[in-house]
Amino acid sequence: MDRRHFLRWIGKGILGTSGYWLCARGVAWGKSAFEYALEGQNLIAAKRFAEARDVLKEAVRLDPKSDWAHGLLGRAHHGLGQKAEAVAAFREAVRINPADTYSRMMIEIITQKPIRRLKKPVRPLTPLEKKARAEEEAMLSQLTPEGGLAYQVKRVVIDPGHGGFDSGAVGPTGLKEKDVTLDLAQSVKQKISEKGRIKCFLTRTGDYYIPLSDRTVIANQYQADLFVSIHINANENRKAHGCETYYCSEKASSKEAARVAAFENAVLKYDEPFKKRPGYINIEEILFNFERRLYWEESGKFARTFQNRFEQALPFKSRGVHSANFFVLRRAKMPSILLETGFISNHDEEAALKKASIRDEIVAAVIRGLLNGRG
Ligand SMILES: [Zn+2]
Known part of the structure; x- marks a missing residue:
């Protein structure tokens, strides 16, 4: 509803x-x-x-x-x-x-299921099991945090940007952002799943629209350790090109970052008529305000490590890491990043994005960024 x-x-x-x-006072x-x-x-x-x-x-x-x-x-x-x-x-x-x-x-x-939750042991642990658990925990705690994350990533939710009536950006010859993002996300999912170490889920598996806020609800439902929203950038300046990684922050890190966020948030006008009513107070949102700063901090750390690995394998120029208020990332209860994998408004990059070989390279770079070749 x-x-x-x-x-x-x-x-x-x-x-x-x-x-x-x-009319029915007193009548049961x-x-x-x-x-x-x-x-x-x-x-x-x-x-x-x-x-x-x-x-x-x-x-x-x-x-x-x-x-x-x-x-x-x-x-x-x-x-x-x-x-x-x-x-x-x-x-x-x-x-x-x-x-x-x-x-x-x-x-x-x-x-898409397989969400296996860890079940609590039905019987008390034997002293030997307790010792094994303690040893395992000690060992895990000694591992250097990977990619700025202090834990091993086990579940990733990949979000193909846009979909349905919302095409996202459209290139000079008509290539649509929503189609490229879906294809890239599906390939990333397939490649990660083949490696078998990490479970990967998508927020959409076809050409339909999902409100921005629901995309993070999906990630929260999957109890993902990482949320990655995939987009393709666009700019009136057709010369702009390259890939960049964003994380969520209240204030944009630059004017350009604010512009990108404004474009990606544009579809919000279809999502939130209820919340924009005057006098509407979302208590949950207020409580979550405290929590999310922690996730955003982690996201920033991860975004930088991700971009360092990502740019080594990219077929496009790296434009670095930026932050802005992306609605699709706001409510994620886990580190979350948004990728702009090239400019669809740039003739050369639009042409490149049509090629399966270039898409494969982008997918490989994303996976390198996520897994550091350790899949
Ligand atoms: Zn987009």
Whole structure:
């Protein structure tokens, strides 16, 4: 359900409830679908998934056309580890409302799956196991942090920029940013997966639109250690060329960095009508403000190490590391970078970006940047 639908739903609920109070005072009416759905939502927030599933089943029974209720039911099933049921509920939500990007995203997440969470041992560890664990931890702590990251990267989410109605930048002969980014991201995923050490996921696997904020939600859902958004730059000055790496910061590191961020954020006008309403306060956002500075600091360190390795294998000139307020990176709960792999507005680079051999070189450079050849 998009936010407009959600508001309409809330509106319906309020009308429904006041109507109930006006005409049926004292009469023992059952709950409405809206009330069940709202209860389900609160139960999900409290991680009481089994109870949430039961009330949400009631909500969809009473109002089978509510994509909101189906989406919530999907989340409850997902919380219970019931993947097939979750996917079925999310599919129903998307069928009712094709603009329900959250459910679409959840389908992507569950069907791309293999997220294996570490399970807590069911029995207490034996003294020998405890010793082995302690030794392993001591050994790991002695490893030099790689790429400015104090841990080994195990899961990467790659985000092919743009998609669907949002083409991104378009080159002089019509090459679209959204197509190049998808192709590059898919190749990066395939190459990383072949190496087998790191799990790699994509935020989109086809030509459709995902709001900027949902892209990091995906990375957070996958519990990724690293988020990489792939883009192709553009500039009115057709001579501009080369690749650069960005990380998120409140203030842009230069005018050019601010311009690039403004272009990449442009699509926001379609995403956030609800949040732009006057008086809207997002508590979660305020709390997250404290946390994200830490991720941004780490991102800066990683961006510099990444670019050092990346530029050694690049078919294009390196334009270094910069920072700006990229909305797609803002909410990531992990180090995250945004790559601008060449200028689609530059004739030579647009021509190069059409070639499979050059794309292969870019993919190899990205992987070198990410894995330092240690895949
Ligand atoms: Zn872009």
